[in-house]
Amino acid sequence: MDLALDRLLAAANQVILGKQPQIRLAVCCLLARGHLLIEDIPGVGKTTLSHTLARLFGLEYQRIQFTSDILPADIVGSSVFDAHQQLFSFHPGPIFKQMILADEINRATPKAQSALLEAMEERQVTVEGRTYPLPQPFFVIATQNPAHQIGTFPLPESQVDRFLMRIELGYPSRQAERELLSGQPRHVLIDELPVALLPAQLADLQQAADQVYVSSALLDYLQAILAFSRQSTDFASGLSPRAGLGLLAAAKAWALIDKRQAVLPEDMQAVLPAVAGHRLNVGANDSAAIVAPILKHVPVL
Amino acid sequence: MPFLPSTRLMLFMLGSIGLITLPHAWHIPPLLFGFFTLLLLWRLLSVWQPRYLPNRFGVFLLMLLGIGLLYSQQHSVFGRDAGTSLFVVALGLKLLEIHGRRxxxxxxxxxxxxxxxxxxYEESILMALYILLVCGVLLATxxxxxxQAPQTLxxxxxxxxxxxxxxxxxxVLFVLFPRLEAPHWSWLDNDTHAKSGLSNTLEPGSIAELSLSPELVFRVKFAGDLPPPAQRYWRGPVYATTDGVSWRAPPVLGRENNPDQPAFTGVTYDYTLMMEPQKQNWVFALEMPTQFGAGLRRNGVYQLITNKNPGDRAEYQLSSSPVYNTGGISKTERRENLQLPGKPSEKIVELVKQLQGRQAGPELFIGNLLQHFRQENFHYTLSPEAMPDKPIETFLFERRAGFCSHYATAFVYLLRVAEIPARVVGGYQGGQINDVGGFLEIRQADAHAWAEAWLEGRGWVRFDPTAAIAPERIERGVNVDLQIASGAVNFSPIQLDAKTLSWLQRGRQLWQSVxxxxxxxxINYDTVNQRAFLQSLGIDNFVKLGYWLLISVAGVGGVLAWRLLRPNLRRQDPALMLYRQFCAKLxxxxxxxxxxxxxxxxxxxxKGLRPDLAEAIERITAIYIRLRYQSDTEASDLQVLKKLVASFRV
Amino acid sequence: MSEAALPLKQRLKLSRFFSGEAPTAGPIVLTQRRVFILPTQRGLAFVLLILLLVLIGFVYNNNLAYLLGFLLASIFFVTILHSFKALAGLTIQPARPQAVFAGQAGPYSFQISNPGSQPRFAVDLTLQSELSISLAAEQTQIVTLYQPTHQRGWQLPGTLTVSSTYPLGLFRAWAPLRFDSPLLVYPKPANQQLPFPESGGGQDKPGQNRRSGDEFDGVRVYQRGDAIRQIHWKAFAKGQGVHSKYYSGASSSELWLDYQQAPGHHLEERLSQLCRWLVDAEQAGLRYGLVLPGLRLPPDNGAAHYRNCLQALALF
Known part of the structure; x- marks a missing residue:
């Protein structure tokens, strides 16, 4: 199974060039049963990344383009009256797929955003008093334009917390860009991609990630990080207990990808920018810079 | 901030105040103690029912009542009893008026x-412990x-x-703080409460009463050997005057100037005598005291008298010599010691004659008399039948059973009839050796009466007729425990066997030693004792004392500060400590x-900077990670890590 | 953490005992340098009590009275150590202060941790307001104390005094601390509710462009072109014909709040009015921009924008 994971990462790196760390974080996020927020300008490959992952994991894939006039019903679906049968029938929305790419989520109104976020959190949809479970696994990759663009509704602070990780893709390196330009179109490559991991295998991996050992020394370190974030004047708000749980789950998945059975401080440090960056309300987008004081000052020893 | 004492605080406080005042029930007038108890209970009740608390006017009235009671009972605010009553009443009144933390x-x-x-009132070790405990509760208050909210515990x-x-x-402060002899303020004196013990008068039953009392009279610690039991006579009052029933010790003032000083020969015993509080200012020295301290004097009948307050415990350094000759006798003294209450009866004169009282020398008569006691079926008993009328004759001719005072008085009476100067001496005989402390304890049960006769060329000589009929009384002494055990005296429903008894005795001895x-x-660490003790440490003036005080206080305080202010950090993981050493080396x-x-x-x-050390670094890191972050730690890991870090050289 | 040694001159400065040392940013660990101890009034009365007991011992020649007196004297001494222990080691750090409008009580938060294994009882904290807390072993607590605010801008907390009379109340140990953790005070919003100014500073046209949003607005008869999911199926089921639900978007008007347009006689009054508008605009969910001389914040809404605008006013 470890080999399958390696194959998967290798294949993804073939499609998305020069973005190994981001791909790894995205996979890690999936293994930790979290949702992913990608924040970047259009065109850097957000869609490609999500599509590639869906392919490799063999998940049903649906892209939802968020616009300013999208309604909650456009996302979750609505009840339609069938005049012949004299019955209401539920027409499921696009969200009833295993992997959702919620593109440009900050273009939609808060109402539409929260419809998505509620579904993400509860992994089910409630329409007209009836509850419809979402498929398993359920994984949302949302993309967001940088907040300073006009005509956007940035996700409220309380809601970005629903995403386990936020990553930035950034422009490709010169060499990667050259390969991109000279190679085949990406969508062709994606269509050719084999399924690297069966859904059952994914479930097993997620379970294995849960069982990665966490020593009390590591929990001390985690608590020190949380305490530091709450004390430090560098941050507008400290990390919530939910953030702590997310950090732990992500670090476990990271250790699993690294083929280890125990979490090391380095795992925690590796996932920290992605997990904590968007929760500290600093305003800046560079997650690595945001969490730098934590990495520098919280003692591991 | 309005002050509302919590129920717990109030219970704590009222409890400790009740405890601290309780022993005063025996010390201050019942009316005042009752008043205090009433106030305390009142306050206790109002912990749950605050509306029962008196208002300011009520407190004022109560205060007037308290002052009235104080005045009617004590008439003064000075002195021990009055002062104590004042503080107790003030405390009680203050209880009703708690408005703030103050x-x-x-x-x-x-x-x-x-x-x-x-x-x-009481300086016993138990009282001290009791007060210490209650002070603990007061501090807890x-x-x-x-x-804010600490638990009671x-x-x-x-x-x-x-x-x-x-x-x-x-x-440290107790030992080093200079004790100055306080002037004796008479207005602070209070009568000591009645204590049992020997008195000026020897009544027929008086010693029998004492013989049941285990109350301690004094303790003696000998510098060297102890005198044999037969010589342990502790001299007390001398009873020379009789009315035929009781014997009195005449006022001693007129007989100070005895013509001859006694002469001593033979062995001398040096000892420390510690008197418990007494009614009389008598000091019971071993016969016959030769040397005694400044606070003492020996009166004409060789009894030691102290000028200290007999109600306090006191300690004396004494020397005694059991072999002595008191020399001659003055006419007055001779007359006094031949005094009889009227003419002796025919029967007695007959008896004296029969024992060759007037014909032979005094020594022979005395010998005959003692022989008579031994042979004529006389008994020693602590509970003789009452002999209210003509006690001496009844004793000699009818009952023939009695204890020391019967024998001694009868003996002296007969000697006087035979015109030999004689007198009864009261005091204590024997004493119990405390094995633990190595000292002799003399109790009221050891009270004894014996006789003294003046013999030409020998002076006053002691004769103990009790020894003639009950030598074991003299040899072994009175043992209250034994008497209880043997059933001679019985006031306990429980019968004790010998083993329990020996434990009891052992326990009592240990306690007495403590x-x-x-x-x-x-208790007796006074000016004199302090000076002696400090001199043994080499402190002979106030400057040195000041230095010592300063140094000891600083020393003890320093140790305490060090103990208390040490930061108490959490124990560190040993693997982490070793890894830190490794990091320090790096x-x-x-x-x-x-x-x-x-x-x-x-x-x-x-590894990047020092590829040469890569192997060691990797091994240390792997073991450290295993110890600290992994679940599959091996037992030997810590040892291995220790060795690796120790042998890691950069 | 070790602090730099204090020069003798500063060490002896009297103000150190009451108002503390120069403000610092970081966590302060209470050490012998920070903690001062003096007997309280009750402590002085306790000394009198000790003297009285020793006097009784002297007058009555009673060694146990002496002993009790000396015991109380030692307790007095030992209590000094305990008083110091009540505070020693506590670590105090200013937490992030929440900005307030002038006139409101300024909340200053401090994080107090007890690193030792002994609990601390009754630690009193005084700024302008007072608070008494207990800390269990190895516990950390965040407390908020208040200090009135009058002027907009940064406002430093006054001297925070941490004190305790634990255990016996005979001594008071206190540590005056000053922190460099300023609180941002926004201008006081003006009282009168003036209408928003006519937009002037922005390039966008004022007014509302109606568009389909997600606020349910009403029902109208179905028209061709209405989306199928907008049909009011429940009405249709009841046989009331085909109707469409229509929605209005959140009002998307853009508002420019300009310093020049704010009424007022002087700077503070104008800022105060701008502040009022900002508060109202945010509450109304409008998009607003702020124009101050030399500063221009483009229209936006949301908490971050709101904070930025208020901060600009506070520090103008």
Whole structure:
């Protein structure tokens, strides 16, 4: 199974060039049963990344383009009256797929955003008093334009917390860009991609990630990080207990990808920018810079 | 901030105040103690029913009542009893008036003063412990007052800790603080409460009463050997005048100037005698005292008299010699010691004649008389039948059973009839050796009466007719425990066997030893004792004392401060400590280790900078990670890590 | 953490005992340098009590009275150590202060941790307001104390005094601390509710462009072109014909709040009015921009924008 994971990462790196760390974080996020927020300008490959992952994991894939006039019903679906049968029938929305790419989520109104976020959190949809479970696994990759663009509704602070990780893709390196330009179109490559991991295998991996050992020394370190974030004047708000749980789950998945059975401080440090960056309300987008004081000052020893 | 004392605080405080005042029930007038108890109960009730508390006017009325009671009972505010009553009543009144934290403090401080007045009545070790415990509760009251919500138990624990931490310093101050002889203020004196013991008059039953009392009279610690039991006569009052029933010790003033000083030969015993509080200012020296301290004088009948307050414990350094000759006798003395209450009866004159009283020399007559006691079926008993009328004749011719005072008085009476100067001597005989403390304890049960006769060329000679009929009384002494066990005296429903008895005795001896040392070192640590003790330390002036005081207080305080203020940090993981050593070694080699670096990061950086050490670094890191972060730790890991880190050289 | 040694001159400065040392940013560990101890009034009364007991011992020649007196004297001494222990080691750090409008009580938060294994009882904290807390072993607590605010801008907390009379109340140990953790005070919003100014500073046209949003607005008869999911199926089921639900978007008007347009006689009054508008605009969910001389914040809404605008006013 470890080999399958390696194959998967290798294949993804073939499609998305020069973005190994981001791909790894995205996979890690999936293994930790979290949702992913990608924040970047259009065109850097957000869609490609999500599509590639869906392919490799063999998940049903649906892209939802968020616009300013999208309604909650456009996302979750609505009840339609069938005049012949004299019955209401539920027409499921696009969200009833295993992997959702919620593109440009900050273009939609808060109402539409929260419809998505509620579904993400509860992994089910409630329409007209009836509850419809979402498929398993359920994984949302949302993309967001940088907040300073006009005509956007940035996700409220309380809601970005629903995403386990936020990553930035950034422009490709010169060499990667050259390969991109000279190679085949990406969508062709994606269509050719084999399924690297069966859904059952994914479930097993997620379970294995849960069982990665966490020593009390590591929990001390985690608590020190949380305490530091709450004390430090560098941050507008400290990390919530939910953030702590997310950090732990992500670090476990990271250790699993690294083929280890125990979490090391380095795992925690590796996932920290992605997990904590968007929760500290600093305003800046560079997650690595945001969490730098934590990495520098919280003692591991 | 409005002050609302919590129920717990109030119960704490009222409880400790009740405890601290309780022993005064025996010390202050019942009316005043009753008044105090009433106030205390009132306050206790109002803990749950605050509306029953009196208002300011009510308190004022109660105060007037208290003052009235005080005045009617004590007439003064000075002196021990009056002062104690004053403080107790003040404490009771203050209880009804708690409006702020300040009042709680006033009450606790008053309670401390009441605590100290207990010591003016009783200085036993038990009382001291009792007061110490109650002081602990008082301190806990203050702790409850100053902390938001500590548990009752925690407050008591803290107060116990504070007291224990304070004791060493208190002892240093106790030993070194200069004791000055306080002037004796007469207005502070109070009568001591009636104590049992020998008195000026020897009534027929008086010694029998004492013989049941295990109350301690004095203790003696000999510098060298103990005198044999037959010589342990502790001289008390001399009874020379009789009315035929009772014997009295005449006023001693007129007989100070005895013509001859006694002459002593043979062995001398040096000893320390520690008197318990007494009614009379008599000091019971071993016959015959040769040397005694400044506070004592020997009166004309060779009894030692102290000029200290007999109600206090006192300690005396004495020397005695059992072989002595008191020399001649003055005419007055001879006349006094031949005094008889009227003419003796025919029967007695007949008996004296029969024993060759007038014909032979006094020594022969005395010998015959003692022989008579031995042979004529005389018994020794502590519970003889009453002989109210003509006791001597009844005793000699009818009952023939009695105890020491019967024998001694009869003996002296007969000697006087035979015109030999004789007198009855009261005091104590024997005493019990305390094996633990190595001293002799003399109790009221050891009270004894014997006779003394003046013989030409020998002076006053002691004769003990009791020894003639009950030699074991003299050899072994009176043992209250044994008497109880043998059934001679019975006031306990429980029959004790010999084994229990020996345990009992052992326990009593141990306790007496503790008590002796308490008396010796704590209660009697006065100006003289302090000077002697300090001189043994080489402190002979106030400047040196000041230095000592300063140095000891600083020393004890320093140790305490060090003990108390040590930071108590959490115990560190040993693996982490070893890894820190490893990091320190790396730092020495110029490999920077930041606080935020994980072990793998450190290892990578170190290997990059020092490839030559790569293997050791990897092994150390692997074991450290296993110990600290993994679940599959091996038992030997810590040892291996220790060795690896120790042998790691950069 | 070790602090730099204090020069003798500063060490002896009297103000150190009451108002503390120069403000610092970081966590302060209470050490012998920070903690001062003096007997309280009750402590002085306790000394009198000790003297009285020793006097009784002297007058009555009573060694146990002496002993009790000396015991209390030792307790007095030992309590000094305990008083110091009540505070020693506590670590105090200013937490992030929440900005307030002038006139409101300024909340200053401090994080107090007890690193030792002994609990601390009744630690009093005084700024302008007072608070008494207990800390269990190895516990950390965040407390908020208040200090009135009058002027907009940064406002430093006054001297925070941490004190305790634990255990016996005979001594008061206190540590005056000053922190460099300023609180941002926004201008006081003006009282009168003036209408928003006519937009002037922005390039966008004022007014509302109606568009389909997600606020349910009403029902109208179905028209061709209405989306199928907008049909009011429940009405249709009841046989009331085909109707469409229509929605209005959140009002998307853009508002420019300009310093020049704010009424007021002087700077503070104008800022105060701008502040009022900002508060109202945010509450109304409008998009607003702020124009101050030399500063221009483009229209936006949301908490971050709101904070930025208020901060600009506070520090103008």
């Amino acid at each position: 009042d709680v403090y006033v009450i606790v401080y008053l309670a401390f003063i009441v605590a100290v007045t207990q010591f003016l 203050l702790i409850t007052q100053n902390s 925690a407050a008591l624990k803290t107060s116990a800790a504070i007291i224990l931490q304070s004791l060493p310093l208190a002892l 008590d002796y040392n308490w008396q010796r070192w704590i 730092s020495k080699a110029g490999i920077k280790v930041d606080v935020g670096d994980g072990p793998k990061t450190v290892a990578e950086r170190a």
